[in-house]
Amino acid sequence: MSFIVGKDGDISLFRVGTLVAIVGIVLVVGGVAAYFLDQNSYRVPLDVEPYPGAESWGNIREAGATRRLVFLTSATPEEVAAYYDEKLRALDGAEQGCERIPASGEVAAAATDRTVVPYWYKCLFQRTGLRSSQLTTVTVQPGVFSADPDLNTEGKTVIEHSQRWQP
Incomplete structure (x- = not known):
């Protein structure tokens, strides 16, 4: 956790803000990617296995x-x-x-x-x-x-x- 502490030993608001922004960006990008992957999965037929031997x-x-x-x-x-x-x-x-x-x-x-x-x-x-x-x-x-x-x-x-x- 030393990366969020400044040179003076106190918690650096700038570093905490940067960390929160990075985590937020990663979550937004992950959400958008998951949405597009989900949408893409609907672009093929829903295959139901035919009756055995048909x-x-x-x-x-x-x-x-x-x-x-x-x-x-x-x-x-x-x-x-x-x-x-x-x-x-x-x-x-x-x-x-x-x-x-x-x-x-x-x-x-x-x-x-x-x-x-x-x-x-x-x-x-x-x-x-x-x-x-x-x-x-x-x-x-x-x-x-x-x-x-x-x-x-x-x-x-x-x-x-x-x-x-x-x-």
Whole structure:
């Protein structure tokens, strides 16, 4: 502590003031750096690990800061939704998990039309900060019939990750 004592043995106000100013400048610079590092972390998608064993079925880049990833699996939609429910609770600790739409039963048109999705699950993963956000919406649905063999997902489960992040 001898650096804050002057030649006369008393505490030097100039030296104390200089020390306080240096500490203040270091704290301000550190705060600004932490802010920009935090903001920069929102400039990439919030990646949610896909269901184990799911195969990639496409990657659609919609715009600069949005994309959709589509996966197929042979697991049931309920098993897949339970997996994402667990991931969602681990991310934010909330009790609210994936939502089934409609809450029970199936969409009426699905009873007569095999190309209509009978129900689906929506899981919202988000990370927000100061004027920044990352969002991944996971949609899980049973596959539907299509006359085009490349688009026929009947008997499979379709998983779509729709992602948005800061540009």
